Amino acid sequence: MIVAKQKPIEEIIEETKGYKKILIAGCNECVTVCEAGGKREVAVLASALRMYFMNQGKDVKIDEVTLERQCDHEYLEEIRNTIDQYDAVISLACGVGVQFLAEKYMQMPILPGVDTCFMGVTEERGVWTERCQGCGQCILARTGGICPVSRCAKRLLNGPCGGSTKGNCEINKDLVCGWQLIIDRLKELDRLEDYEKLAPIKDWSTERAGGPRKVIREDVQL
Amino acid sequence: MRLQYPSNIKIVSIPCTGKVDLIHLLSSFEKGADGVYVLGCLERECRYEKGNLRARKRVEQAQKILESIGIGGERVQMYNLSSSEAPRFVRFANEMTEKIKEMGPNPIKIAMQKKAA
Ligand code: SF4
Ligand code: SF4
Numbered sequence: 001m002i003v004a005k006q007k008p009i010e011e012i013i014e015e016t017k018g019y020k021k022i023l024i025a026g027c028n029e030c031v032t033v034c035e036a037g038g039k040r041e042v043a044v045l046a047s048a049l050r051m052y053f054m055n056q057g058k059d060v061k062i063d064e065v066t067l068e069r070q071c072d073h074e075y076l077e078e079i080r081n082t083i084d085q086y087d088a089v090i091s092l093a094c095g096v097g098v099q100f101l102a103e104k105y106m107q108m109p110i111l112p113g114v115d116t117c118f119m120g121v122t123e124e125r126g127v128w129t130e131r132c133q134g135c136g137q138c139i140l141a142r143t144g145g146i147c148p149v150s151r152c153a154k155r156l157l158n159g160p161c162g163g164s165t166k167g168n169c170e171i172n173k174d175l176v177c178g179w180q181l182i183i184d185r186l187k188e189l190d191r192l193e194d195y196e197k198l199a200p201i202k203d204w205s206t207e208r209a210g211g212p213r214k215v216i217r218e219d220v221q222l
Numbered sequence: 223m224r225l226q227y228p229s230n231i232k233i234v235s236i237p238c239t240g241k242v243d244l245i246h247l248l249s250s251f252e253k254g255a256d257g258v259y260v261l262g263c264l265e266r267e268c269r270y271e272k273g274n275l276r277a278r279k280r281v282e283q284a285q286k287i288l289e290s291i292g293i294g295g296e297r298v299q300m301y302n303l304s305s306s307e308a309p310r311f312v313r314f315a316n317e318m319t320e321k322i323k324e325m326g327p328n329p330i331k332i333a334m335q336k337k338a339a
Contacts, residue, residue, distance in 0.1 A: 040245065044244050048287050054333045054334065055329050
């Protein structure tokens with residue numbers, strides 16, 4: 001999932017100053033799972049903002065909506081007939097949702113309510129960690145199913161640097177060395193010979209280095 | 223044991239404090255409550271294992287939010303006791319009432335009254 005975290009309420013208050021009718025729009029997908037921007041977080045932020053403005057003696061209308069997704073046209077269309085009632089929308093979706101909403105409703109200020117962090121997993125309740133950086137050319141088949149692009153601090157592709165100590169990364173001793181994980185897993189799989197194979201030079205043009213990316217599937221395009 | 227506790231306290235009973243959500247706490251303040259406290263079973267004695275620990279986390283979240291919007295985080299508290307501890311129940315009720323009296327009324331209530339006038 002895409003992992004995001006809630007923005008501090010002070011920052012949201014600062015960004016919304018001056019608006020009189022605000023819609024808070026949540027998203028039912030990733031940000032619901034990582035407890036940053038689902039229906040519950042929408043309700044909490046709405047309540048907090050209503051109290052803040054009331055306490056300031058300001059008359060600000062705050063409404064709530066949670067869409068199935070904010071990264072697909074059809075769900076964003078659901079608010080087409082109501083969005084004009086507002087003078088700003090706070091989107092609690094990831095940065096993708098915020099932008100798609102902004103593209104669709106050109107005249108409406110769309111403000112982000114979360115900080116979008118990475119693609120990752122829920123390790124345990126309240127702990128999310130990164131797993132993939134969308135490099136556009138997955139090499140997990142060779143690396144025991146563990147991604148050196150996202151899990152090695154230096155994105156090394158042919159084994160660890162010299163700094164790995166007791167299984168931890170040299171940039172931070174609380175961070176597991178990605179290559180330690182890869183080697184451990186290859187051992188488990190009895191495929192340590194894969195570790196000996198030299199990885200070809202990776203084509204980073206499919207990653208963000210090649211500029212904004214696009215996937216086109218003519219076989220499904222209508 | 224017929225003990226007295228302050229009559230200003232309104233009790234909302236729930237099956238387990240784990241049922242208390244953050245929005246319930248915030249809504250009480252939005253509706254004008256001066257203070258809210260959650261009274262859970264003793265920690266590690268929850269029938270559902272973590273109900274009272276979840277409640278404590280939510281109380282802490284509410285404290286943080288109320289503090290940052292200028293209502294006062296101290297207005298919401300979590301207490302633990304076992305069901306046989308009536309004197310402790312009274313002590314918490316008095317303690318909370320005193321705390322809230324010191325803090326004064328919920329500013330939202332005052333703002334609502336001003337708006338209605
Ligand atoms: S190799 Fe690339 S696509 Fe595969 S998990 Fe790592 S970053 Fe993601
Ligand atoms: S210690 Fe491991 S994870 Fe850290 S940079 Fe070196 S190889 Fe990568």
